[in-house]
Structures are given as C-alpha cells and as structure tokens.
Amino acid sequence: MKPKKHQIKIKYLEQIIEKIFRILLLTHLLIGFYYDASGQTESTSEINGIILNQENKKAIPYADIRLFNLKDSLISGAITSYKGEFKLSDIPVGKYKLLINFIGFESKTINVDVFKKTKIKLGKIYIKPSYETLTEVTVKGDRGRYETLIDKNIFIPDTNMIKSSASAADLLGKIPGLKINRLNNTVKIIGQDNTTVLINGQERGGNVNIATIKPEDIDKIEIIKNPSSKYDGEYAGIINIILKKKVAAGLTLTLEPNYFGKMHNESFINIEYGIKKIRFFSNYMFHYRNHPVLQTDSLTTTENEDVYEKISETEYNKMQETGHFFQYGFDYFINDKNTFNFTGDYKIINADRTGAENTETYLNKNLYDEFSINMRTDGNYLMQNYSVYYKRDLQKKDSYFTTDL
Structure with a gap:
C-alpha cells in the first residue's frame, strides 16, 4: 500500500507544477500585452537623472533605480550606466516615489509628480555613503562567524542574518569581499573577474542564478581566492555555497x-x-x-x-x-x-x-x-x-x- 501512496503524491505534485507553469506562461503573455499597449498611449512621460557620490561627486554605476506608485506597486526600474545616468520611459500620469539603492550607500526616496507628457529631468542626485561607528560590539547567536583558513575563507551566517535576508543575493551581499550583480543575480569575488559559483562543491552548468536559492537553505559559504589544482586551474576565484542537508x-x-x-x-x-x-x-x-x-x-x-x-x-x-x-x-x-x-x-x-x-x-x-x-x-x-x-x-x-x- 505504501508505494501506491507515494505514487498518488507524485502524480498530485506533477498536476500542481503543470498548473503553475501554465499560470506563469499566461502571466508573461499578459505582461507583454500590457507594456505593448501602454507604450502606445500618448499620456506618457520620461524620467531621467544622474546618481552621484555626495562625498567625491563621482558617478555611481549600476545603482538600482525603481519607481513605485502610491500603493507601493512597482511601475518601472533601471540600472544606472557607467556614467551614473538612468532613464525611465513610458511613465503614465500620476504621483510616484523614486527609490535609489546601492550597496554601501544610504537609500534615497524622491517624490515625482507626472502631470502631462514631458521629459522630467531630475538632474544630479547625490547619495551618501553609509558608515556605522561601533562603540561596543556584542556577538550573539550560535553560528555567526567568519573563519580564515590557509586555502579558503568560510562564512557561516547566523539566524538574524538569514531572517533579515529576502533572498540569497541579500545574504551574500552582506559578506565582505563579495560583489552582487543585481541585474542578472550573479555573484563574484571583488578583484576576481573569472569567478564561478558551486553548489555543494558542484558546478551546475553556466552561471548559477543565486535568486533560486533560499537563504534558510544555506549552511555556509566558502570563498576560495586561489583555487588548487583540483579545480583544474580554470577559475581565479570560487564561491562554494553549501546547503543544509536537512530537507x-x-x-x-x-x-x-x-x-x-x-x-x-x-x-x-x-x-x-x-x-x-x-x-x-x-x-x-x-x-x-x-x-x-x-x-x-x-x-x-x-x-x-x-x-x-x-x-x-x-x-x-x-x-x-x-x-x-x-x-x-x-x-x-x-x-x-x-x-x-x-x-x-x-x-x-x-x-x-x-x-x-x-x-x-x-x-x-x-x-x-x-x-x-x-x-x-x-x-x-x-x-x-x-x-x-x-x-x-x-x-x-x-x-x-x-x-x-
């Protein structure tokens, strides 16, 4: 009787997955139709600007720009160019909040009102580097630590870090020495362009989309800057994400x-x-x-x-x-x-x-x-x-x- 019970569960799971993929496909078609239709309306505007470091006045490339309506629904988004410039097109009439984020800087929100079809030039927008001065350090938690070994560094996240991370990208972004590309959900070691990501020591073909990994499934992260011969010398750096064995x-x-x-x-x-x-x-x-x-x-x-x-x-x-x-x-x-x-x-x-x-x-x-x-x-x-x-x-x-x- 037990094998039949597992067969029923698997068959039920297959039906659920099939329905979900149908919903996803329909969602993409509707999204495509919506944006094609909205692009044809006349009452749309363009919002542009340039993001700069408030301290040294230099441009900030790859900053995350997102535009929300007053109901906190995402309307549009962009990533700044290497000159710090961004442009949001096909914005309908309405009131919005422009949210600017970049790692190591304070977030900034700007209110934007669109009354008619026009180009809204926000000009130079300065954001502050974020600094924290610690007068006292209190270490809590049973597993949060950073270990430095001869051949690698090991980072073990604690419970608070996992709970405060909405995605694996958020968690990895808190680790010193790692850089997250929010555009394609990839991660690399700073200064090591030829970096690969392994899951449990295994390379799973091409770049690993870290957005598919849940923070609570991560047990530890190994950072290997000088891989040994066992990795065939193909990469200058390796990030090995070890998942918990408890499913x-x-x-x-x-x-x-x-x-x-x-x-x-x-x-x-x-x-x-x-x-x-x-x-x-x-x-x-x-x-x-x-x-x-x-x-x-x-x-x-x-x-x-x-x-x-x-x-x-x-x-x-x-x-x-x-x-x-x-x-x-x-x-x-x-x-x-x-x-x-x-x-x-x-x-x-x-x-x-x-x-x-x-x-x-x-x-x-x-x-x-x-x-x-x-x-x-x-x-x-x-x-x-x-x-x-x-x-x-x-x-x-x-x-x-x-x-x-």
Whole structure:
C-alpha cells in the first residue's frame, strides 16, 4: 500500500507544477500585452537623472533605480550606466516615489509628480555613503562567524542574518569581499573577474542564478581566492555555497517579476518540493535584453611639445536577446557522508547583435589613418547540459571523494 501512496503524491505534485507553469506562461503573455499597449498611449512621460557620490561627486554605476506608485506597486526600474545616468520611459500620469539603492550607500526616496507628457529631468542626485561607528560590539547567536583558513575563507551566517535576508543575493551581499550583480543575480569575488559559483562543491552548468536559492537553505559559504589544482586551474576565484542537508518538507514556490523597463527582463519562477532526504527543484526564467552600448576611448603619446600621436576609438554595440531558461533536478542526501545530485539545464536563445567600430589616428592634429568595421550576428541557439554528481565525505577533516559526469 505504501508505494501506491507515494505514487498518488507524485502524480498530485506533477498536476500542481503543470498548473503553475501554465499560470506563469499566461502571466508573461499578459505582461507583454500590457507594456505593448501602454507604450502606445500618448499620456506618457520620461524620467531621467544622474546618481552621484555626495562625498567625491563621482558617478555611481549600476545603482538600482525603481519607481513605485502610491500603493507601493512597482511601475518601472533601471540600472544606472557607467556614467551614473538612468532613464525611465513610458511613465503614465500620476504621483510616484523614486527609490535609489546601492550597496554601501544610504537609500534615497524622491517624490515625482507626472502631470502631462514631458521629459522630467531630475538632474544630479547625490547619495551618501553609509558608515556605522561601533562603540561596543556584542556577538550573539550560535553560528555567526567568519573563519580564515590557509586555502579558503568560510562564512557561516547566523539566524538574524538569514531572517533579515529576502533572498540569497541579500545574504551574500552582506559578506565582505563579495560583489552582487543585481541585474542578472550573479555573484563574484571583488578583484576576481573569472569567478564561478558551486553548489555543494558542484558546478551546475553556466552561471548559477543565486535568486533560486533560499537563504534558510544555506549552511555556509566558502570563498576560495586561489583555487588548487583540483579545480583544474580554470577559475581565479570560487564561491562554494553549501546547503543544509536537512530537507524542508513540502512545496515551496518563489516568483520574482524582475522587470527593469523595456530594455531588460529577468523574471523567473522557482519550485521546490522536499520529502524526507530528497529535495526536488525546477525553475524557469524569461530572459530579455535590449541594451545599446556606446564606448569611446583615446590614447595620446607625446614625444615633445610639438610631436604627438592620438588614437581615438569609438565602439557601438546593440544586442537584442530573448531566451527561455529551464533547470530541473534533485538533491539526495543519502546520509551524513553521502550526497547525490542530478541537474539538467535547457536554454533556448534568439540573439540579434549589431555593432560598429571606428578607429582614428592623428599626428599633430592631422588625421593620419582611419579604420572602420561593421558587425552583425543573429540566430537561434539551443544549449543543453546534464550532470550527475556524487560526493562522499571521508573520515579525515575536509577530505572527500567526488565524481561528476
């Protein structure tokens, strides 16, 4: 009788998951219709500005800009450029609150009233660095600590940190030495561009979307700045997220509509189901980017006051990319020493990239040479990745055996 009971549960779970994916698909269609329709209305405005550091007056790139109505519903959002500039388009008439956030700075809220179709220029907006002066330090909690070892640093979050974190990105953002990219939910070690993220010591194909990990499932985080030969020397830094082996029973659904205006969408849904020693997971992400990038660089070489050479390079790229990313699998915690995992990745991407590059060389203010190139690539891409992972912890501390197919 017991096997039949499990079969009924699994069949019921499959029906729930199928309904959820149908709802998600319908939601994306409705969102797309809404924004297409709103873009055609005439009573819409544009809001722009530039975010600066109040102390040194320098631009702040990659700051998070979000626009809410008076009911605290998200209307639009953006990420500042490397010059600190942002622009919110297709804003209907109404009263709003503009929220500005950036790691290491105080949050700032600005009231914005849109009365008619116009361009609202907020100009220079200064935000303050956040400092905290501690006169006394009191350590509470049973597990909150930071350990420094020869080959790695280990961060173990305490209960308060986990409860105050809405997502894994929030939790990792509190760890010294880590930098969070809110645009695509990735994390890296500061100063180590070639960083990869492992889950329980396993690389799960491509960049790990940390938004799919619940803070309460994280046991500890290992930060490895100089990986040993066992990682094949492929990466300059490794962030290993160790999950708790105790599985939370029941069904968990996470939905994040990460809409950053018409130029960027990273909305996703994550489903987890725990039963005894097994954690099943499945997630879907709708990916859309339409980012024009203009970059100008120059190099001047001077021999004396009268003779010099200047090379000016201008590069323009526009990328439009639409994708559907699926991931599924399960973790099986056989016992305290043995762990088994299966993960499957399936990605469908349609990309259209155009670009132009122009290089000019001047000798004493006279154009000496000019070189131009135009580029375009487009097509559909299908990527699949499947992995089977087994880990056995040995008796000696930090010693284990793994195999990955």
